[in-house]
Amino acid sequence: MWPLIIVVFVLLLVPIVMYNSLIARRNQVRNIFATTDALLKKRFDLIPNLVATVKGYADHERKLLEDITKARANRTWDQISDDQKVEMDNAVTKAVGGVMAVVEKYPDLKAGENFLHLQRTLNELEEQISAARRAYNASVTDYNNAVEMFPTNLIAGLANFQRKAFFEVPADERQAPSVSSSANA
Amino acid sequence: MKTIEELRQFYDAVLLEDLQILEDKRRRVVNSFIITAAIVLAAGIAGFAITTGMGGPAPVAFVLPVVGLITGGIVFGVRRRDYAGDFKARIISQLVYFVDRNLTYNARACISQPEYMASKIFRQRPDRYKGDDYVSGRIGATQIEFSEVHSEYKTTSTDSKGRTQTHWHTIFKGLFFIADFNKHFTCEVFVLPDTAEKLFGRLGQKLQSLNVFRGQLVKLEDPEFERLFAVYGNDQIQARYILSTSLMDRITNFKKKSGRPVHLSFVGSKVYVAISYGKDLFEPRIFSTLLDFRPIQEYFEDLQLAVGIVEGLSLNTRIWSKS
Numbered sequence: 121m122w123p124l125i126i127v128v129f130v131l132l133l134v135p136i137v138m139y140n141s142l143i144a145r146r147n148q149v150r151n152i153f154a155t156t157d158a159l160l161k162k163r164f165d166l167i168p169n170l171v172a173t174v175k176g177y178a179d180h181e182r183k184l185l186e187d188i189t190k191a192r193a194n195r196t197w198d199q200i201s202d203d204q205k206v207e208m209d210n211a212v213t214k215a216v217g218g219v220m221a222v223v224e225k226y227p228d229l230k231a232g233e234n235f236l237h238l239q240r241t242l243n244e245l246e247e248q249i250s251a252a253r254r255a256y257n258a259s260v261t262d263y264n265n266a267v268e269m270f271p272t273n274l275i276a277g278l279a280n281f282q283r284k285a286f287f288e289v290p291a292d293e294r295q296a297p298s299v300s301s302s303a304n305a
Numbered sequence: 306m307k308t309i310e311e312l313r314q315f316y317d318a319v320l321l322e323d324l325q326i327l328e329d330k331r332r333r334v335v336n337s338f339i340i341t342a343a344i345v346l347a348a349g350i351a352g353f354a355i356t357t358g359m360g361g362p363a364p365v366a367f368v369l370p371v372v373g374l375i376t377g378g379i380v381f382g383v384r385r386r387d388y389a390g391d392f393k394a395r396i397i398s399q400l401v402y403f404v405d406r407n408l409t410y411n412a413r414a415c416i417s418q419p420e421y422m423a424s425k426i427f428r429q430r431p432d433r434y435k436g437d438d439y440v441s442g443r444i445g446a447t448q449i450e451f452s453e454v455h456s457e458y459k460t461t462s463t464d465s466k467g468r469t470q471t472h473w474h475t476i477f478k479g480l481f482f483i484a485d486f487n488k489h490f491t492c493e494v495f496v497l498p499d500t501a502e503k504l505f506g507r508l509g510q511k512l513q514s515l516n517v518f519r520g521q522l523v524k525l526e527d528p529e530f531e532r533l534f535a536v537y538g539n540d541q542i543q544a545r546y547i548l549s550t551s552l553m554d555r556i557t558n559f560k561k562k563s564g565r566p567v568h569l570s571f572v573g574s575k576v577y578v579a580i581s582y583g584k585d586l587f588e589p590r591i592f593s594t595l596l597d598f599r600p601i602q603e604y605f606e607d608l609q610l611a612v613g614i615v616e617g618l619s620l621n622t623r624i625w626s627k628s
Contacts, residue, residue: 251546
């Protein structure tokens with residue numbers, strides 16, 4: 121009788137443990153995405169400052185940034201979908217990189233206290249966003265492994281756990297001048 | 306960073322004169338050792354002769370060599386300490402100044418035990434803690450300090466006759482380095498030599514993740530770095546904020562350059578680096594001549610290794626919000 125009880129107990133326990141581990145991994149992914157999201161918003165909110173600081177210098181890049189900010193003008197951050205946020209973030213990274221490259225040509229602007237402070241803050245955020253993306257991708261790898269590997273894939277299939285996409289770092293972002301390259305230092 | 310060629314010039318121009326004075330002192334230390342050995346030997350022979358002459362063991366036969374050993378030992382010990390102190394004051398302090406003018410050297414001080422414990426690299430509280438050769442100063446924008454540290458814990462065992470014996474075990478022996486880190490952070494991150502993964506592969510990674518005292522295992526993307534180190538932290542994002550891809554690369558290079566076990570921790574806005582050594586650092590040679598460039602080069606390289614951490618880990622890069 122006892123062996124039978126033990127076998128039934130184990131048969132019940134194993135799927136529960138596997139299901140819980142999948143949930144834990146999925147929550148980890150969500151948790152890290154939430155932090156990444158907060159960082160993206162923080163950087164987005166800095167754009168009006170940057171636009172004001174480089175007024176009269178980097179007109180073309182400034183216009184790009186203004187267009188990006190206009191795109192979200194009538195919506196709160198939560199109303200924007202995750203995909204759109206990522207897209208906007210890529211555009212911001214590119215435009216900020218462009219601004220920084222132009223500023224290199226104006227030593228008086230580059231040396232100004234306002235600009236230096238802003239540059240430091242942007243560098244800091246870029247470094248934090250890059251860390252958050254890497255953490256997100258690591259947690260997605262962990263989660264996807266569990267979704268695809270035997271035996272957790274059986275539970276994942278039954279409970280409809282889907283593979284998650286990585287946070288792609290666009291190639292042109294990796295090459296972006298000034299901010300991205302210096303933030304990697 | 307100074308080169309070996311510059312060191313050689315410095316050696317010829319500055320150090321050599323002091324080394325010649327110290328070489329005389331060293332000879333006197335060696336002489337006192339030889340004299341002690343000779344006295345003990347002579348006393349031993351005399352004791353043996355007395356024992357044979359009296360036809361049985363006589364107390365004086367044991368007393369003579371013991372008295373000789375104690376007296377000689379004291380003389381040798383005092384001279385040796387005096388010589389080592391003089392060597393450090395003349396040679397090591399000048400070498401430190403040569404490596405970087407902003408550094409100061411104190412032969413008798415060391416990284417304090419509370420600071421050592423604050424690093425949380427070694428969790429075991431030491432029962433005996435000592436160190437010397439303390440160097441501190443500012444390299445560019447980065448405040449640094451390092452010294453030799455030796456921490457030990459003790460165990461006692463009782464044998465069948467009820468005698469208790471104390472055994473001392475080393476927790477850490479080597480160079481302990483502290484610097485102000487160039488980014489703000491609030492989490493704790495530990496970069497430890499990876500033994501489990503090296504031995505057991507994927508299963509090892511599983512074992513690492515069970516190390517609950519250190520926080521979560523942080524799996525990083527750099528395969529070479531991952532092979533050498535296991536990283537733990539209490540915040541997955543901040544751990545990666547600290548360990549940027551380029552810093553991982555720099556730590557890997559530093560570990561290879563040192564050729565020794567290296568532990569790092571990032572706690573309270575500081576970076577702590579513990580480099581294990583089997584030998585005592587910055588100690589003068591006694592039984593071989595001082596007028597040799599090689600040991601000087603060795604002291605210089607040990608100093609450069611520590612000071613070079615600032616450049617090696619790019620701690621002077623202050624492009625983030627921390628100035």
